[in-house]
Amino acid sequence: MDTGTHFVMGIALGGLATLDPVVIDGSSTAQAVLIGTILGSQAPDIDTILKLRNNAIYIRNHRGITHSIPAVLLWPIAISTVIFAFLPQADFLHLWLWTFLAVFLHVFVDIFNAYGTQALRPISKRWVALGVINTFDPFIFGIHVVGLILWGFHLPPGSLFLTMYGIIILYYITRFREQALVKRAVRQQIPNCHKIVLSPTMRFRRWKIAVMTDKKFHVARAENGQVIILDTFDRIPLPNSEVLEAAKHDVNLAAFLSFSPIYRWEIEKTEHYYAVRFIDLRYRSNGYYPFVAVVHLDYNLNILNSYTGWIFSEAKLQKKLNIIL
Incomplete structure (x- = not known):
């Protein structure tokens, strides 16, 4: 997801943490947890700084090691330790747990983009990209903003954000269903396809499509369930050159x-x-x-x-x- 969405997710998780009795009973713990969820929701994207060097390093490494299994375990420890040094009255265990959830959710939601992550490292360097949610999704960002505004009007944040995340889960299920329908429409129009790569857009029912067959590449878009082929190229094997x-x-x-x-x-x-x-x-x-x-x-x-x-x-x-x- 984009930086803005990760940021509002971090604040929302801090609100959700008020369901934790240890958090709600201690002002220092609540403060520490909110800082932890905000920092945890941003930490894996620290590799964005690689773009300052060059695109090659950025492409090879963005969402790589910083989104890996070891990183998901180490980020919460590092962040919680630093916060605890400034707020020693906080409960360290619950600070770590909520920070861990923020880091884990950051990596988890990135899997659903077309860009994906290397979240399985070091087990595998394969890119995991489910391609059902655009990097910036207006609905997901918008519902977080609405939730934060309602929190500002003193609605109970725990139940508010628990309900919000329930709605988001249903939204993800709907996106998977939409993706399946688009793939079915592609196979009906191009029955001999070997590979279908779908890229979601900010519009709910618009998708970018790239298809590989034995002899052709097809580039298409889907809108309201209709697949429109835009370009077709011969699939020419790489030569011995x-x-x-x-x-x-x-x-x-x-x-x-x-x-x-x-x-x-x-x-x-x-x-x-x-x-x-x-x-x-x-x-x-x-x-x-x-x-x-x-x-x-x-x-x-x-x-x-x-x-x-x-x-x-x-x-x-x-x-x-x-x-x-």
Whole structure:
């Protein structure tokens, strides 16, 4: 989920914690737990700072080790220990329990996005992405904001947020049902598909779709249960190419390939260099595919420059690559 949603979830969990008799009976514990749930709901995304280095490191590591099983266990201990140092009157066990719940829920809800997490590390480095909730979901964010406003009007926070989370669970069930209906519609329209990748949008009944068959890639969208095919590409296997093998040693392309499950590729020989481009098919926007990896190599197969990430025009991409002809 996005940072804003994680933040309001942290506050809401602090309100839910008032159902805990130990929390409600101690003002220091209640204060500590609220701080713990807010920090715990944000802590796993500390790896966002990697974006300041470069996109390749960010793509390879975001929602990786910081969302892993060891991290889910260690974040609450670290956060609770720091808070307890400033509020020693608080009950450490209950502070740890509620902070743990905040960290766990952060990682858990991220699994439902199309981006996903490596939540099973170190058991597996596989990305777990169920693809039923958009990174920013207006309903989930909105119901949290409503709940916090009602808390401000002195409604009992424990029962208020318990009811709210019950509604959210029903919402998730509805999203899974909607996803299943879209997949069924895709299979009816493209019966020989091997892989279907759905990406939810902020609109409840609109989905982005990428489909792989034996010989084709299809890019589509679903709206109100109707599947509309937007683009179709031949599925061409990667060739045995010295240019391609050299490009694969580039960190930006390697990061792209570690992350993208469905893509097409292009190799172009220009007057000055080879251009290798990989295009993720999941994120079509206004006829453009913004998530790419591009590597330029000279005729001796030395890497000149490269880029991976989100780009929305060819002019901006060339500026990022800093092409000198």
